[in-house]
Amino acid sequence: MEELDLLIASALEGNKRAISKLISRVEQGSSSEVIRKLAGKLGKAKVIGITGPPGAGKSTLTNALISLFRQRRETVGVVAIDPTSPFTGGAILGDRVRLNSDPDEGVFFRSMGTRGAYGGLSVATRGAINVLDACGYDVIIIETVGVGQGEVEIINHADLVMVLAVPGLGDDIQAIKAGLLEIGDIFVVNKSDLPGADRVAVELRAGISLSAGEKYEQIPIIMVSAETGMGLDKLLDSIDNVFEKLNDSGEILLRRALRLSGGSRLGLQVNKGESKMKCLHFDHIGVAVKNLEDAAKFYEAVLGIKPTGIEEVEEQKVKVMFMPCGDCEFELLESTSPDGPVARFIEKYGEGVQHIAIRVDDIDAALAELKEKGIRLIDETPRYGAGGARIIFIHPKATNGVLLELCERK
Ligand code: CO
Secondary structure, three states: OOHHHHHHHHHHOOOHHHHHHHHHHHHHHHHHHHHHHHOOOOOOOEEEEEEOOOOOOHHHHHHHHHHHHHHOOOOEEEEEEOOOOOOOHHHHHHHHHHHHHOOOOOEEEEEEOOOOOOOOOOHHHHHHHHHHHHOOOOEEEEEOOOOOHHHHHHHHOOOEEEEEEOOOOOOHHHHOOHHHHHHOOEEEEOOOOOOOHHHHHHHHHHHHHHHOHHHHHHOOEEEOEOOOOEOHHHHHHHHHHHHHHHHHHOHHHHHHHHHHHOOOOHHHHHHHOOOOOOEEEEEEEEEEEOOHHHHHHHHHHHOOOOOOOEEEEHHHOEEEEEEEEOOEEEEEEEEOOOOOHHHHHHHHHOOEEEEEEEEEOOHHHHHHHHHHOOOOEOOOOOEEOHHHOEEEEEOHHHOOOOOEEEEEOO
16 A cells, blocks of 8 residues: 555544644645545535634634534534644644643644635645545534635635624724625624623624625524633524525535535625626736837737837836727836846746736726725735826736736726
8 A cells, every 4th residue: 555545544544643644745735636535535524614803712712612512422623724834834833732732532623824825725724624524523613814815715615604703803893804794604793791792793784784685684693702601502503503504405515516626605605795896898918028129020010000109117117018909909018127027927937918907997996896805916006007097906816817907097
């Protein structure tokens, strides 16, 4: 038997060291190989994602839930996302603290870093969940960091998403990003023995009603105190209830299929909130070239497209030549500095299409909507591009690999 097969056999027997090593393999990049070998053993665990702002008490709630599930003799695997941890190393301390405080055979705890991941969750997270699922853990809890634009991504990893709120975090539910209001299956007001808890619940209900549509009244908001145990029995009932409904409706199959295939519920979910953004048409295609005059020869002499002038955009360290073609145009880009984005692009990929731009009617509204949906951006505020357009760039990680510019021209 190969070493990996031995490791898998041992992990499937419940050996925690082996499980841990297997997850490390996944973190080091062997995710698909490991998952392929575990196929057929996946899709049985109930995967619960816990998210919410920092300070909401996610770890305390996770620990409380572990005890509850253990009382029912269900085994629990925990994957905690730790932003301070580099891919493997730094998470060890967290593991040790938790493992020492809980030597229970039926609990497995693992922290993971977020480095290299899109937002707060990574490919490795999916791999770790699958390993724990295959190894027979009844319940898997994913605890997220509560920061970063990718937080809503939890929806692609969990069967049930629990969003935590807490009184006293300044602007109350402002601390919960709107995107999270759309994805919660259960909302939990933790530390509900503190003043202001009722108001948080009311604000949550209002927030959910805006984002969840007609179904909002059915979405539970549970008041608990993870520390004193108050309300936790209700929360457990609520979790059981949601899983029952998901089973009855068959929705659980869809969620699991997407989770296992690496698919995304995010797109489906985002559509629910209906886009208000108005994309008018393609505006231009940005082509990184080494020399504008040389490049223009092809466009002008061969395609017969006349340039409308050359402009320097200092902030972008680039000289731009526009070559209009119908409603759209080529934007030839020559770097004016070896450390500019276009120079770096050419160094990495050679000359070629560097970005694509879409014209929107209102860049500020577009930006607000993108932020609300937690889309990864390069620009947090609009800046001025060539021709006086106000532009922002969306990160290629959010667009399946296209550096996408949105521009507004008046
Ligand atoms: Co452009």
